[in-house]
Amino acid sequence: MIIKAENLSKIYHGITVLDQVSISCTEGNICGVLGANGAGKTTLFRILMGLVSPNSGTVKIYSDTVKPMGGIIEKPALYEYLNAYENLNLFARIQNLKLKKAEIGECLHAVGLPVGRKDAVKNYSMGMKQRLSIAIALLNNPSCLVLDEPFSGLDPMGIEELRRLILKLAKERNIGVLISSHIIDQLQKVCDYLYVMKEGRIINKGSTSEIIATNVKHYTIYAKNIQESVAVRQYAPILAKDSAKISIESKEVTALIKEMFKEGIEVTSFIPELDMDRLFSKNY
Numbered sequence: 001m002i003i004k005a006e007n008l009s010k011i012y013h014g015i016t017v018l019d020q021v022s023i024s025c026t027e028g029n030i031c032g033v034l035g036a037n038g039a040g041k042t043t044l045f046r047i048l049m050g051l052v053s054p055n056s057g058t059v060k061i062y063s064d065t066v067k068p069m070g071g072i073i074e075k076p077a078l079y080e081y082l083n084a085y086e087n088l089n090l091f092a093r094i095q096n097l098k099l100k101k102a103e104i105g106e107c108l109h110a111v112g113l114p115v116g117r118k119d120a121v122k123n124y125s126m127g128m129k130q131r132l133s134i135a136i137a138l139l140n141n142p143s144c145l146v147l148d149e150p151f152s153g154l155d156p157m158g159i160e161e162l163r164r165l166i167l168k169l170a171k172e173r174n175i176g177v178l179i180s181s182h183i184i185d186q187l188q189k190v191c192d193y194l195y196v197m198k199e200g201r202i203i204n205k206g207s208t209s210e211i212i213a214t215n216v217k218h219y220t221i222y223a224k225n226i227q228e229s230v231a232v233r234q235y236a237p238i239l240a241k242d243s244a245k246i247s248i249e250s251k252e253v254t255a256l257i258k259e260m261f262k263e264g265i266e267v268t269s270f271i272p273e274l275d276m277d278r279l280f281s282k283n284y
């Protein structure tokens with residue numbers, strides 16, 4: 001265990017924006033917090049980072065490092081007119097860290113940024129700014145990395161690259177990572193565990209595979225000869241040229257795939273589509 005928060009509540013101007021929220025993250029694990037705008041994700045992350053005090057509840061951090069938490073809350077805060085090297089150097093000095101040029105180069109390399117680029121970060125893409133902010137958050141070798149909406153503003157390639165970086169960091173450094181988003185697709189491909197937040201409360205939680213299995217509404221199957229499948233037809237599919245959208249219980253999926261295999265259907269993908277109403281209506 002790296003971080004364990006229990007029964008966190010936060011009240012702003014008489015309004016409860018966090019209500020008895022409990023959340024934890026272990027070494028090497030990536031936990032996602034999914035919630036619509038205003039659900040309380042940023043407030044929760046601010047409390048976990050020690051930037052805001054809760055009205056009640058506890059945060060316990062299990063780490064020997066001096067600064068166990070690192071993170072980005074809301075958008076990357078960089079010195080836009082300095083270059084990447086100068087940004088890292090400045091943030092290191094603010095924290096009393098004396099890094100050699102080569103060490104700064106290593107920090108840039110670790111997040112996949114070019115080491116030799118000399119121009120100001122105002123020229124960087126959003127994805128590069130996110131990477132640089134992560135490099136800054138990693139300066140103290142934290143045990144837990146907190147990333148608030150890290151995918152926002154990124155294009156699909158940028159999202160994929162950032163996902164890969166997060167997976168690499170969690171694995172190589174054995175750190176816990178907490179990520180928030182209001183888009184489940186952004187979290188489900190990278191998170192081991194998901195918390196679903198609504199109006200300041202955790203209303204659903206579980207391993208990502210459990211959450212997907214219990215909240216899938218439809219699957220879209222892609223296969224060139226899908227129209228020939230008798231097995232698929234029993235699910236009253238919505239058929240397109242080489243795809244079929246069906247409603248099926250997740251426990252029946254394996255049997256259907258086996259049937260389709262016997263029929264010689266050349267399945268290229270089987271994509272689950274989550275039922276957002278179900279996901280957000282549960283009362284955990």
Ligand SMILES: Nc1ncnc2c1ncn2[C@@H]1O[C@H](COP(=O)(O)OP(=O)(O)OP(=O)(O)O)[C@@H](O)[C@H]1O
Pocket residue numbers: 012013017035036037038039040041042043044182
């Ligand atoms: N400093 C503050 N003072 C007053 N109200 C606040 C403050 N910070 C957050 N809130 C309120 O708390 C609620 C939760 O906001 P928060 O930013 O934590 O949600 P969020 O899930 O991160 O949303 P978003 O995705 O839009 O950032 C909102 O109603 C917000 O207006």
